[in-house]
Amino acid sequence: MQKFLKATLPLLAIALLFFACKSGTKTETAKPVLNAADFDSTIHPGADFYKYVNGGWMKNNPIPGDESRWGSFSEVDKMRYEILHKILDEASADTKNEKGSNRQKVGDFYFTGMDSVNLNKQGIEPLKEELVMIDGIKDIKGMMSVIAHEMKNGTGPLYSIYAGQDDMNSSKIVVNVSQGGIGMPEKDYYFRTDPKSVELRAQYVALIASILMERGVDASTAEAKAVKIMAFETSLAGASMSQVEMRDPYATYHKMTVADLQKFNPSVDWKSHMAEMGITVDTIICGQPAFFKLVETQMKKTPLDVWKDYLAWNVIISNARFLSDSLALKSFNFYGKALNGTKQMQPRWKRVLNNIDGNMGEALGEEYVKTAFTPEAKKRMNEMIDNMIATFRERIQKNDWMNDSTKTKAITKLDKITRKIGYPDKWRDYSSLTIDRSSYCTNVLRSNEWGWNYMINKIGKPVDRTEWGMSPQTVNAYYNPANNEIVFPAGILQPPFFDATADDAINYGGIGAVICHEITHGFDDQGSQYDGEGNLKKWWSTNDMDNFKGKAAKLGKQFSLYIVLDSMHINPDLTMGENIADLGGAMIAYAAFQKTKEGQDTTKMEGYTPHQRFFISWTRVWRNNIRPDALISRLRTDYHSPGQIRGIAPITNMNDFFTAFNIKAGDAMYRDDSLRVAIW
Ligand SMILES: [Zn+2]
Structure with missing residues (x-):
């Protein structure tokens, strides 16, 4: 659990800003820093201090079409975009990068993300292997093997699992198993009854159907499947804790053996399931035992076909942003437009840059700090x-x-x-991560798996503070x-x-x-x-x-x-x-x-x-x-x-x-x- 100054969301800037950090200037000779045009002097500070200080700035800085908000954090983010854009442009254009170097990896990653012709030609093809695995599921045991595979590659359906410091003993890494598996922002989105929330849910079901149609399913079948997937996610949401409830660290701390977890969810052989993810531990922290009881109920009553549709929907929507333009747009239309009112998608280079930043942040950071x-x-x-x-x-x-x-x-x-x-x-060592020019989505899946292994390798080792x-x-x-x-x-x-x-x-x-x-x-x-x-x-x-x-x-x-x-x-x-x-x-x-x-x-x-x-x-x-x-x-x-x-x-x-x-x-x-x- 980490506490951030602001919620992390992708940020954007348009113009470039030169920045150099000078030092040693004395207070008496300090340069001007306040801009009169940022203020609104028609407002008395006692009436609305926020508008008094920022009214002019707010009027002069409308939200760019591809942003949901625009503020100080976004303005400052210009330098990150400027520096990283240059690094990525140069690295991807360089044909003499040393194979296996960070420069080759970020360059090839960027190349595949920017190659719109190939992205649109490949369509859903990069997920073929994942979808064949899902289609081949015959029973719960086989399904849990597929889920284990998807946990590793970042799709993460059904529940959440991660390794991190033990709340009660910060010098130990423990495995946490907790609620998850829903595609709307949090549980109450599934239950609010105001017209806007009802409309959002209708849009979400339509998104699920349109994603399933990417697999060649006809519209009415896709719609029927989407309704069942929605009912399934709603049941997961119903057994989940709210964000407010999860703020109590004791409420989410249930130390137990893997055998105890299995008592809540006996349909799953949790020891083997974890072993398939590379995890061999006896004790875990379970965030929400009630959630895993619900999973058990669902395993008893939900037909395997619904589970398979749910998993297919998950793997496609999780990766839609890294596939064709039509898939990326479907994802944006719900998560960007419907949820946040954003008018248009960010330009491709910004989306790709932010994704590489998320996956190989320290490889880029090593270069960034040389300038900044x-x-x-x-x-x-x-x-x-x-x-x-x-x-x-x-x-x-x-x-x-x-x-x-x-x-x-x-x-x-x-x-x-x-x-x-x-x-x-x-700096983080990315030497065991393979990135090449074959497919953007494949690079993302490999990065996710690398990140998974990086996390799992911490288990049983001293905490690296x-x-x-x-x-x-x-x-x-x-x-x-x-x-x-x-x-x-x-x-x-x-x-x-x-x-x-x-x-x-x-x-x-x-x-x-x-x-x-x-x-x-x-x-x-x-x-x-x-x-x-x-x-x-x-x-x-x-x-x-x-x-x-x-x-x-x-x-x-x-x-x-x-x-x-x-x-x-x-x-x-x-x-x-x-x-x-x-x-x-x-x-x-x-x-x-x-x-x-x-x-x-x-x-x-x-x-x-x-x-x-x-x-x-x-x-x-x-x-x-x-x-x-x-x-x-x-x-x-x-x-x-x-x-x-x-x-x-x-x-x-x-x-x-x-x-x-x-x-x-x-x-x-x-x-x-x-x-x-x-x-x-
Ligand atoms: Zn804070």
Whole structure:
């Protein structure tokens, strides 16, 4: 389980942006960073601070047709596209690449993805072997062999299985077996009764039918099969936990023997099934025992033909993006257009680039950081992290709701936080991965299988805590509770988050708050349940935990009152961890900023005091335009609150924000003292 700064979705940029990381500029000579045209000066900060800071930018930056939203993260992503595009273009044009080198692999991967003539000529052909295997299934045993094969190649039907650190013992790798097998974003999509949700389900069934028709099935037969597949997926969804339920790490932790798992699902020989995937363990963590009881029920009552259709649908839709234009478009029309309102597909080069980035991210990252990361950036980040941790420590010591014993333990955990900045010390070795120019989809399947083996090979070995969960070019950051670590890829160390030439107010309100956001994840409603060694273990006194929960509930109430779209509110239980992290992010970064020279000054720059600049920087980071459909999807599935709320909600708990902009009782942004929350 990792906590990201934002939900990961493919991002896009259109224009290219030159970027160079300069260093050593003093605050007094800092370059201008604020753009007057980004503001909307017709709005008083107290009426709508988000619009005041970002209104001009929002007007001038409409969402590109092939995006579902457009914001700071998308703008910053331009450099990733620019650098990776160049690497891939050059590598694929080079006929003298050394065979087996990363350059040959990413070059050939890109070549096959860009070869639209061949992709359209091959159609569904690259999946022939997979489909023949499915057609040949005679019984449950044979079916589980095919499912084992598909788990390895990334199709992953029916349920989920992965190897990762044990929540209760972070120095051990365990196999986790959990719910899965559905094609809509989460379980409630199968059950909501509003007209829009009913319509989405009709579109989904139509997608299943049209995918089955790719195999030569006639329309009415395909439709009948699609209805049965939908009923099957609905039963899986019905036995699944909701995203909110899954936020409780104890609720998804059921350690058991493989024999115990088999008691829930006796139709499957789980030991042999796992052996076929290369897994030989006696103990596993089962996320949802009830789900596997349902699987058993389905194995007893669902005809084998329905299972086979379900598996065929799965293998085709999972790979549709890597096949012909007509298949890719079918996938886009549901997952891009219907779910998120995106108008058109990304250009081919961006889709292929993002796919290779997902499969061989560190091979590209090794080249990326040569251009886009400097030792100076790392030094500045290290200094800021030191300041943030020191400030966090002081605030724990000073807080009035924890006893001394819990405070000591919290500080012990804080001091054990490790950090990763920029890129990994050692790069992932792709030498055993074969990529050639035969077929794009085949390259994807091979990459997935390589990734599977990479993961499975960790079982029984010491945990490699130097490993990264994100490629260096990713515009994001994360906290990983199992390692008690904060991670900042090179990709996010760019303006408006980080600017080595800007003043402290801008950087503390930007990357400083990001740093504190990630540190706070170690102390949010989930992270607080893990100790400094990354183990799920109670270290709080009961009374202190009650105090913490009381504060969290008060924060949840604040967020639940924001109406985001029509009558849709934020789900405070889904977003609790991120909301706590945002509150900590803003408050701790601000406290750290107050200790800097600029933080103690009142000299205006670009028309704003240092303290105003801090809050402007915070709100600027969250600027974005988003399509209504995408906003609805995110309100239902994203653990983060929408950008327009992240940009204001946390700072409305800070009196210094009100003072900085002369915001008073009666202003829309004002929050009465009795309603404010401070946790960390
Ligand atoms: Zn986060």
